[in-house]
Amino acid sequence: MRLILTLVAALLAAGTASAERLTLERLYADPALSGPGVRALKVSPDGARVTFLRARQDDQYQMDLWEYNMKDKTTRRLVDSKVLVPVENLSDAEKALRERARTAALKGIISYSWSPDGKQLLVPIAGNLYLVDLSKPDSARLVASGSVIDPKISPKGKYVSFVRDQNLFVIDLATGKERQLTTDGKGTVHNGEAEFVAQEEMHQFTGYYWAPDDSAIAFRWYDEAQVPVARRFEIYADRTDVVEQRYPAAGDKNAIVGLKIVSPSGGEIRDVDLGANKDIYLVRADWSKDAKSLFFQRQSRDQKTLELVAVDAATLAQRPVLTETSKTWTTISDDLRFLEGGKGFIWSSERTGRNHLYLYGMDGKLKHPISKGEWGFDDVLAVDEKAGKVFVSSNKDAVYDKQVYELKLDGSTADKPKRITQADGWHDAAFSKHGEVFVDTWSDPANPPQVAIRRPDGSLVSWLDENKVNESHPYFKYKPDLLPVEFGSMKAKDGQTLYYSMIKPYKFDASKKYPVYLSTYGGPHSQHVTRRWDGGQFDQYMAQQGYVVFRLDNRGSSRRERVFTDAIYRNLGKVEVEDQLTGIDWLGAQPYVDAKRIGVYGWSYGGFMTLRLLSQGSDKIAAGVSGAPVTDWGLYDTHYTEQFMDRPSDNPDGYKQSNVFYHVDGLKSKLLLIHGMADDNVLFTNTTKMIDALVNRGVQFELMTYPGAKHGVSNRLAKRHVQTYIDAFFRKNLHPESN
Template sequence: MKRIALFFLLASSLGSYAQRNLNLEETVFGPRTYAPTSIVGASWIPKSSTISYLDKSYQNLLSKSSTNNWSETTLASKADLETALKAAIPNDAFSLRMFPFEYKWHDGNSLLLQVEGKDKTYTVTYNIQSKTIESFIGNDNKGANREVSSDFSKIAYLVENNIEIIDKNGKITAVTDDSNKGIVNGSDYTHRQEFGIKKGMWWSNQNDKLLYYRKDETMVANYPLPQWSSRIADIKWIKYPMAGQKSEEVSLVVYDTKTGQKVTLQTGEHTEQYLTMVTWDPSGKYIYVGLLNRGQNDLKVNKYNAENGSLIKTLFEETATTWVEPESPLTFLPNKPDQFLYQSDKDGYNQLYLYNTNGNLIKKLGYKDIVMETLLDFSADGNKVSYTGVTNNGLDRQLFEVDLKSGKTIQLTHESGMHHAALSDDGKYIYDQYSNLKTPNKVQIKNVKSAKETTLVNAENPFTGKINDPKIEFVQLTSADGKYPLTGRIIYPNDFDPAKKYPVMYYLYGGSHSQLVSNKWLGGAGYFDMYMAQQGYIVFTMDNRGTNYRGRDFYTATHRNLGQNEMADQMKGIEFLKSKSFVDQQRMGIFGWSFGGFMTTSFMLHHNDIFKAAVAGGPVIDWKYYEVMYGERYMDTPQENPEGYKLTSLLNKANQLKGRLLIIHGAQDPVVVQQNSMEFLEACIKAGKQVDYFLYPTHEHNVMGKDRIHMYEKIADYFNQHLKNPS
């Protein structure tokens, strides 16, 4: 017995030493390998208290229901679906890798699925009771941006820059036939997908009219992206409207499938405006469009006649001294077709407003200082709507429900953390998945009335027994103007000893619509952050003014002077680190990508005595080289804001560079074009400053796939060379 006990003691001891650090490959693929246990693809089945989801193998669709005490049942399988597809569509071939990940419930018995055959992509309705395909419609796999009518009778799709429609009988109709590639129809890449644009075509509720963007970018400057694969290098030309230069001209066109006639909405003569928030009226008679001026400080919500394109009226107007940024289309109430929800931060926080179709404000539906992040579902009777709201100074996400008549709002989830939650159709149950810094993942069903909880998943730490789990803490600081609490995240090295001194990797982004620190598992840290901590670095990150989810005043503080208040706030994080005895102030490095690359380079010039080494990926160097839609929102044009552009440009500050700076750029970057870093290199040469530079020839703005491992190895080696093992 003593020998057996000794064996288990040794095995336990060896097991504890089996834990290791992440390797470089796991910095890219580790999130997949070490993901906490969860439930995938969860969705409430309509008109029921049954939740559906995919099994761990992604081969079967399962369910749990209140009627059987939340026990597990199989609803459908990949094999059954393949059999049904082959029976219904025998002229094509199907070999599904898994049950379709993005499924939707068409009704309580049928699923709406998109599947790919050998020749076509199909939208099908699959009955889980009869295991048969009830209806299907498909188009050639080469067709892009496919939009299926709600009655599944037609699909609109793109072939290069033109729109085609195919009906259930296979008849193809060419909607547009523009031979000039500078005229782009129906593309979701209109206005460079700013202003919440995710679609380029919209079917009316009656499925007889198709509304689409027509983008004329013939007047926009061509920009060259060198291609290195051919014996003689070639050029790929893209359209890239730089700040202050000529931008694209966009219109909205209605195509009538019955008559073949087209009508262009009369959106005015101001051709360099932005058309967004595109929404059909439930009746199909009207179209609502947000007209935003190029200055992005004046938004008109307009109502148009869908028959002749005429402007009926401006429902209301929103202006700002900084910018107005529409992000969502109107949402009509299911039981009141003359009322809709409008999202705006005009009163300080992104919240809901209830309007009627005459443009009259019925009720403000905002709740305290809660920022509405995601609008969810209406209750079965249409009298309430739920949404995900941001709490705890931007760190948490909670589920809220508001009564549209009274305006009363209730918070339905409460545990501190990031909740992904949804109400059942009958409003009786909440499906709630959440994590926080200490909780890898918890999934539960909550009874709204009784508050009884049924736990479906309570995930263990996925690193236990496998990977060294670095200590992560939140740090509370105050913005440079003294107005706002800021949250930082610090990751400590293995076996941290406060009596020792450690090098630092300061990782930042800092730009609009971002958040790097949040109250979820690992605090929002990436696996490369963890890797560097395991290599012996203090890794620190903080969200400054200008980032998201803290209200309008917080993120507009950077207007016309990008990088300045952001650096002032980040200095508070730097001061915090310098106050710690375990930080080696002589071995501090900084790393950021894109806007973070701009911030990294800015620190190496504006505050050049702090960081000994830096890595700037895809950095903006001068905002005059950035595109119109994003750049002019925050900086206005170079003509309107010459002092701001001069102050934020890094070209005229190259002579201030100290320390080691590695710039990484993708040669095919269509977002932050390589001209930014090339111009900075030339400025450094003229100033006699040494810069390290590395180019990824085939990558765009981000280095993806296996090549990302190469990139992280390069960054780690650079910091090790200059910070951890200085020569």
């Protein structure tokens, strides 16, 4: 049975200004259509403030640091990024880190951290490091400079730490003295940093970990000398740089990784034994509450085994704690939480086919499940030991939603979590340290993000940014034409449920037939069909141009059960294409769809999907836009590719059938290829190989490349140009009616 849930756009009150249609120029102009927006929300350690980054009114990509005072309910800007650093000059290391963290488009203050007493903030900007006293924020103190990355205040507040020139440093805040803790960082050797695949695929944006009592720092050491060099050209408008990047493609050797411990006062650096097999992934490291034990997570090269190992900080003696195994791949998580007084730890596992929480003793013996049943959670948000509660996010009640739920630590509510957030849609939550309050950022397709401070029962404390679309809001004059988003479901070939979203065209007339703009991603670790605000509003724009706008999450997409995600194992693209074609067949059967005017767009994995869909479904798809596509999985990095495909030597037929070139003879539709000419993630070689394959087959196509652009094409003018080109391409090939 097909479930249809229609979200009707909210009507504005009578007497509002006349509506205006969206334009591509307005999508990328200031101020942002979503409103001021906030990011990096944090509750201060003393619970007195909520801090956040907010874009400037005149530049939606320039971030300043703000605070909301919980006592007097006032909001003020703490640090003006342009006053602190008028002109930014970023190091190559900082640029690379931002590219991995998907913040390359942002300027100003990108991150910050609290001191443990809640009186100071550590603010990095453009390679410099400032300490901001809350009592006099206008007098920010420069504490370090010179290409500083990954700065932190130690847990007890005695030190500031950071990485510079591939070595680890600390500053004693009592004396102001800077100390270099490692000295061998140079060339291919790095200290306190995460290697490329750890940043890109394991979400490890830090490479060192403070003991909770400030007594020691555990840090990653790696040497990438054995990683093959990908010699590539970064083509800019006025120059060409030859870059020799250590890039481990599928089947290649990875960096050799180590884990070490050092005192912040310097002295001996001690090596933690990661095992005889050096061809492993160090995926996480954490300290116990009493700082007596360091725990690390070790994943096998084939990613079918994940081990948690405890190390005695004094003697370095080790003991295995627990092991997860899978016939496909084990999933890395950030859900390890240690309880006070050695009472145990919380651990997440997908061993039942759903992601659930478990309570273990420090000896590694399972006490009981904290959650169970036919649902799964996304993340652990907070643990309130005093109240015996764990707060998690989940899509338990609607696959395309995100809500906050409460579970009991004792397992008594394992199969019946209590829902805390109530409004349907998408809730991103940032809790205080022990769960006393949380900041709730909510949106749905009709409402841009609204930020509220709430108690752990979900009740409202105060609005931080209600962001109502009233006369002063940037979206006010466009909202009358905001089109409703419909959500529904259909069945895959194996009977599993696939969810979709759809926007019908402006001034929809059921007696007419419309072209389709199908947007896809299709890859693992991502969900494309979500009930939240579309910050870019490009889907709304395309619907206003006369398209049926459609998305479908195929098998392999995230936030589902393992039988759904595991379907892609060892043959990327097979079931994903099957499911998208199921969606296209369903669209073609709708009386208001012109089945001869269906177009597909995708970027990155979505670019790969577009090429595979055109190659296998040109009889059903008139045109496609493929942005930054992976065309040959042998060219993509080890951790991501081998997770789903194994090594090329172990699965040669799977690699052959997964690559675009195996199917490309079937590509007959109109095609636009797009790629940034300095992409260090999906290398430009993927597209040059595709160009060669198409030329050799006599296939005509369009090509647009962007000088200096990385994987995300983050430059605002370039992004607008991309969307303008896509709009023109589909307009030319699908001929939407002008409304």
